[in-house]
Amino acid sequence: MRKSKSTVTPILNRFSKFSRVTSMNSGVRDAVSQGYPDKALILFRQMKQNGLEPNKLTFPFIAKACTKLSSLKCSQMVHTHMLKSPYYSDKYVQSGLLNMYVKCDEVENFAYAVFDRMHAREIAAWNAMLMGFVQASCFDRALCLFNEMMVDGVRPDSVTVMGLAQLASGLKDVKLLTSVHCLGIRIGVEADVSVANTWIAAYSRCGDLSLSEMVFNEIDLDVLTVVSWNSMITGCANAGEGFMAMELYHNMLYGGFRPDLSTILNLLGSFAKPNALLLGKLVHSHGVQLGCCSDVSVLNTLVCMYSRCADIDSARSLFDSIVDRTRVSWTVMIGSYAEKGDLEDAMALFHAMEAAGEQPDLVTVIYLISACGQVGALDYGRWIDSYAISRGLKSDIRVSNALLDMYSKCGSARDAEELFSSMNERTIVSWTAMISGYALNGQSGKALDYFNVMLMSGLEPNHITFLAVLQACVHAGLMEKGWELFHRMTELYKLSPGLDHHACMADLLGRQGKLKEALEYIQCMPIKPDAGIWAALLSACKIHRNADIGEYAAHHLFELEPQAAAPYVEMANIYASTGRWDGVASIRTKMKSNQVRKYPGESTIQVDGKSYTFRVDDKFHPKGCLIYEVLSSLGLYSKKQIDTFRSEEFF
DNA sequence: GTAGGGTTAG
Structure with missing residues (x-):
């Protein structure tokens, strides 16, 4: 009897330990699936404290909790526990580990190290790694990985296709995307609605909304989901097709689908522009009805929508009403002020953000920098530069590019040059900022020199770069050079000129006194000339005292912008300079009948952080x-x- | 009972 008792007890103990681990596992699993990853980690800690050894099922659950938390610290803590476990080399444990690092944005070092050491790689591991590289924008490495996968004889599945579609959309490569689409059809996953949803989003990101629509329309009605509608609505929003987005939303409701938080979020993006306030408000009210408007991401998007619709007061009162403001909430509001050039309010809010204990990030800083550039606040700009250094944000090329642009716009070539030469990496944006800085400040020769050096370094100019060099030509009156560049842009680089480029060419002709040629050029333009172009012609007519062509230009301006005072004044001056006093009088009556008032122009300068406004x-x-x-x-x-x-x- | 995935604000 005594003997049997002594052997039975440890067995019982072991049994109860086993069952306790099992019940802990299900607790962890439930916590993760119900969206409480932090609870799962607490349970894990309790397990360790109670001397219970996690088994091979515990770790994948815990890894999943870490992926949801996206916290590197937690992931590393769990990793050290895994290392001590006999199940460390288990394929599911390894997959979980890999995925954990992918979600913490530790792709290149941590995740790849895990992947590299794996003995038997399953399709899931390949997919996780592929997705990781794509999400980290390491597109070349993602492509290499896919090649390796093919060489290893691993058959791609639906998740691989989704990863590849995201890869193609990240590269904005429609050709690649269509071949991914073909691959999907070949391996027979095109009926998978998740795959189709990815294609919709990917085609729209590549700028081909009609292909998104095609995929959307081909989805079987039985499998169509809210996500499909959301993807299509996002596509419209990104393409600036607000009405199309609204129409889809209408059809979605009509089809009996219940919009979710993402629907509202994506729709609001379509109306974040002037003249769309009414639709924006409508979606706002739908959001309230659906109970989405307590969500902070929806609130942030609403703040953004109101400010872009030029209703900054509503944006601010909404912002003030947000209880749990995130970094993004603050940044959106700061950005709203910054975009309209209100540096004082932007800075005030920035200090309030810091006082509230929220850490500004690179987006916040970029907004502030751009506001400084807009108002020419060099002192503040320099201060934000040093702030960015102290926060380790300046190493990001986007911040450096914003600073370059700001220094250029503030006319400080010295600061811009110093920064430019200190940069390890320079993108087309960096070069363009330098070129346009010189062009704006009248140093056309330097602008063109920089352009040539940039070409020699092998970078390809874009339409903004060309705009900068054309502006340089306009300022220096370099007619032939301007035409040469214009032709190079359209023929060699296949860039179709926009309104701004055409305005430069018309300006170039007009300033040289070739008013008739300028007029002909404008009349033959492939796109409808806007007020800016007619204004350029009108001011050329003023320089060269040509009332006839001036009248023609002014006529267009009066039609396009009847309330703008400048063209009336300009035209009156032309009449006066050519001695046509009857014309001056007729302009005066026209201004009266159109109820146009000329307000004096104002300039602003900042000294020691205080703004001064003055007039002539x-x-x-x-x-x-x-x-x-x-x-x-x-x-x-x-x-x-x-x-x-x-x-x-x-x- | 175990993995990888679709829309997602600045």
Whole structure:
């Protein structure tokens, strides 16, 4: 009896330990599947504290919890536990580990190290690695991996096809995407609705919405899901097809589908532009009805929508109402101010963000930098530069490019050059920022030099680069060079010129006094000329005192923008300079009948962080007298004008 | 009871 008791107890203990591990496992599994990954980790810790050894089923669950948390710290903690476990080399444990690192954005080092060491790689491991490279934008490595996979004789499945579709859309390569599409059909996964959904999104990201539509329309109605509708709506939103998005939304509701949070999120993206406020508000109200508007990502998108629809007050009050503001909430609101050039409010909110304990990231910083460039606030710009350094954000090329652009726009070639030469990596954006900086500040020769060096370095110019060099030609009056570049752009690089490029060419002709040629050029343009182009022609007519062509240009401007005062003033000046006083009078009546008022232009300058606004002949600054004295000593203002102000006792 | 996946704001 005694003997049997002593052997039975440890067996019982072991049995209960086993069953406790099993029940812990199901607890962990349930926590993960119900969306509480942190709870799963707490259970895991309790297991260890109670001396229960995790088994080969525990680790894949725990790995899944880590993938949901996307926390490198947790993943590494779990990894060390796995290393001590006898199940470490189990294929599912290894797959879980790999996926954990992929989701923490630790693809190149950690995830690949795990993958590289795996003995038997299953399709799931290949897919996880492929997806990882794609999500990390390592497209070349993703392609190599796929090749390796083929060489190893692993047959691609539906998930592989989805990974490849995302790869092609990341490269914006429609050709590659169509071959992926063909592969999908060949291996027979085209009926899988998830695969089709990926294709819809991928084609729209490649800029081919009609192919997205084709895939969408071919999906069998029995398998069509909300995600399919959402993908198609996102495609429309990204293509700027707001009405098409709304139509789809309507059909979706009509078809009995219940929109979800993503539907609202994606739809709102379509209306984040001026003149779309009404539709935006409609979707907002639908979001409220569906109960999506307590979600912080929807709220952030709403703030963005209102601000882009030029309703910044609604955006701000919505932002103020958000209880759990995230980094993105703050950034959206800061970006709203920054985009309209309101640096003061943007900076105020930025300081409030820091005070609230939220860490600004590179997007926040880029918005602030661009606001500085817009208003010419070099001091603030430099301060944000050093701030970006202190936060380790300047190593990102996007931040450096934004700084380059800002220094160029602020006219500080020295800062721009210094930064440019210190950069390890330079993209087409970096070069274009430099070129356009020189072009804007009248150093056309340098702009063209930089352009040539850039070409020698093997980079391919885009339409913005060409705009910058054309502007350089306009400023220097380099007619032949301008035409040569224009032809190079269209013929060699196959870039179709936009309104801005055409405006440069018309400007180039007009400023040289070739007004008739300029007019003919505008009339023969393949796209409809906008107000900017007519305004350029009108100002050329002013320089060369040509009232006839000027009248023609002004006529178009009055049609396009009847409320803009500048063309009336410009035309009146042309009449005056050619002695046609009847014309001056007719403009005056026209302004009256169209109820146009000319407000004086204003300029803003920042000194020591304070903004000063001033106008022509402004007499309101407390140190006005001194300012005009300095201007006079520089030969920019006559003694007589100063005396006039003095006599009027303005100072 | 175990893996890899579709839409997703700045």
